[in-house]
Amino acid sequence: MKPDFQARESxxxxxxxxxxxxxxxxxxxxxxxxxxxxxEYQLDEVWFMPSGHPPHKNDRxxxxxxxxxxxxxxxxxxxxGFICSDFEVRRNGxxxxxxxxxxxxxxxxQHQFFFIxxxxxxxxIEKWYEPDQxxxxxxxxxxxxxxxxxxxxxxxxxxILHNKYNADxxxxxxxxxxxxxxxxxxxxxxxxxxxxxxxxxxxxxINNQGLYxxxxxxxxxxxxxxxNDLKEKLSPLRYEHTLSVSFICxxxxxxxxxxxxxxxxxxxxxxxxxxxxxxxxxxxxxxxxILLTDDELKAPVVLHAKYGxxxxxxxxxxxxxxxxxxxxxxxTGRPDMSLLEKIVFTADFIEPRRERAPDLLHIRSLAxxxxxxxVYQILKNTLEYLESKGKFVDSVSNQAYxxxxxxxxxxxxxxx
Ligand code: FE
Ligand code: FE
Numbered sequence: 001m002k003p004d005f006q007a008r009e010s011x012x013x014x015x016x017x018x019x020x021x022x023x024x025x026x027x028x029x030x031x032x033x034x035x036x037x038x039x040e041y042q043l044d045e046v047w048f049m050p051s052g053h054p055p056h057k058n059d060r061x062x063x064x065x066x067x068x069x070x071x072x073x074x075x076x077x078x079x080x081g082f083i084c085s086d087f088e089v090r091r092n093g094x095x096x097x098x099x100x101x102x103x104x105x106x107x108x109x110q111h112q113f114f115f116i117x118x119x120x121x122x123x124x125i126e127k128w129y130e131p132d133q134x135x136x137x138x139x140x141x142x143x144x145x146x147x148x149x150x151x152x153x154x155x156x157x158x159x160i161l162h163n164k165y166n167a168d169x170x171x172x173x174x175x176x177x178x179x180x181x182x183x184x185x186x187x188x189x190x191x192x193x194x195x196x197x198x199x200x201x202x203x204x205x206i207n208n209q210g211l212y213x214x215x216x217x218x219x220x221x222x223x224x225x226x227x228n229d230l231k232e233k234l235s236p237l238r239y240e241h242t243l244s245v246s247f248i249c250x251x252x253x254x255x256x257x258x259x260x261x262x263x264x265x266x267x268x269x270x271x272x273x274x275x276x277x278x279x280x281x282x283x284x285x286x287x288x289x290i291l292l293t294d295d296e297l298k299a300p301v302v303l304h305a306k307y308g309x310x311x312x313x314x315x316x317x318x319x320x321x322x323x324x325x326x327x328x329x330x331x332t333g334r335p336d337m338s339l340l341e342k343i344v345f346t347a348d349f350i351e352p353r354r355e356r357a358p359d360l361l362h363i364r365s366l367a368x369x370x371x372x373x374x375v376y377q378i379l380k381n382t383l384e385y386l387e388s389k390g391k392f393v394d395s396v397s398n399q400a401y402x403x404x405x406x407x408x409x410x411x412x413x414x415x416x
Contacts, residue, residue: 013110014044018138020088020097020115022181023050024063025206026075027198029179031082036174037116037141038081046116047085048072052095063211065089074201098133105137113138116172119145122157135167143172188212208257226268226316234275241353242271248347255368258339266326266344269316273308281307288314295394302394305331332396333379335403342371349378357381373411376404 017037021030026048034046050068062068069089076082087104088095097115104113115138117125122142128134144154152160154171161167184194189212195203206212231239246267253263273281278300285292285307296303309328312318326344329337333345349357350364357363359381366374379401386393 014112015041015114016108016111017041017043017046017114017116017141018101018104019046019048020051020100021049022062023048023068023072024181025068025184025194025198025202025211026050026072027179027181027184027194027202029177029197031075031079031199032177033116033118033143033172033174034082036143037114037172040172041114041141041170043081043114045081045083047083047087048076049085049088049100052088052091067209067211071202071205074205075199077201096129098128098130098137101134101137114141115139116141116143118143119154122154122161122169125161132165135161135165135169140167140169141172142169143174145176185212189214205257208259209254210260223264223268226265230268230272234271238271238274241351242268244351244353245270245344245347248351249343252343252347252367252371256339256343256371258343262320262323262340263343265318265320266323266340267347269308269312269318269323270327270330270344270348271304271308272311272316272327273304276304276307278303285310295392295396299392299394302331305329332394333375333400333404334396335399337375337400339371342375346371346374346378349382350374357385372404372407376401376408379404 017034019030019034019037023030030048034048037043038046050065050072052065053062066089069084069086073084076084087107088100091100091103101113101115104111117140119142125131125134142154142158158167158169158171161169179197184197187194188206191213194206198206227243230242234242246264249263249267250260252258253260276284281303282292282297282300285303288310290306290310292303292306296306305328309324312327313324318324322338322340325338326340329341330344330348334341337345346367350360350367354360359377363374363377363381366377379397383393383397383401
């Protein structure tokens, strides 16, 4: 029976290297090992296979399998012969190597598998679950490393395992690379860069997702304090809306690999000035010398965004200009918005408590597939609504609409 996971593997028949690991995170050492195996043993492909629920790592909270799979996918993308495989991630329960190899052989009887291991594993493999099963189901490629002290030489250890289990173990000749995932996690927690140790795409992903950073307790306290403050100031309905927007902002940030903390914060603060009435907000803006345009005076409802951005900076001590801008432009939008501006603008429109806008179902799904098109549809929808009600439209909204309409038309032109 073929197991029911998605096979992303591509050759029909061949010699396949299996590079397994927790990959938490995947790093250049893993890639180098895979490449050496691919070259030295003329493998057709090397499948990088993040473990699903590693049985031996129960003492530490391993990063979500989907996240490790995403990093693996980024690390191997575009590299000839390298495949990211979700074979283990899709299985439930603990994933033992003996089981994985058995299932691999059942699913792909036409392939010969070469299981790539670090030299250290040669000395530990007898402690793995069902070592006889493990060693009989694949050729093992063990990365070369000399042991002069406590261990017998690699050749000796290979001979021991061969005699005991009839194992086929071959040496993989590669330079030693002093990198471990543990070391990288420690570096990130200390605020040190890991850009020299992982591919740039993985580096960017780790940064955007805020992975392995020790969450500053004060930051969590700040968010809780901020929520409490908003709960006091905003009406219950507005507060619920605020939480929903913040939640959707983080969901969109996950979808577009944006920093979750920035998205959460911008979502929480986007309506922080919404509890003031129009007259009150105009007065407050004037008091702070915030320039008001004629358009804003004609439709002061948009002003809570401008004053909210001021409050975020001066009352909530936000220094992150991206967050401030996302609050600033969340009502009107503007041409060529930043990713965070689009995220907040969109989340404000699609959050689950909003019900009235026409076409919401379509716009909600667009949000997660084509953000520019989604922004265009939201602007179109909003302007049509305002016009139908004879209401004034801020010229910045019109400019934003014109900009995203052009993006929309260009895309349409391309697909024709
Ligand atoms: Fe608002
Ligand atoms: Fe809002």
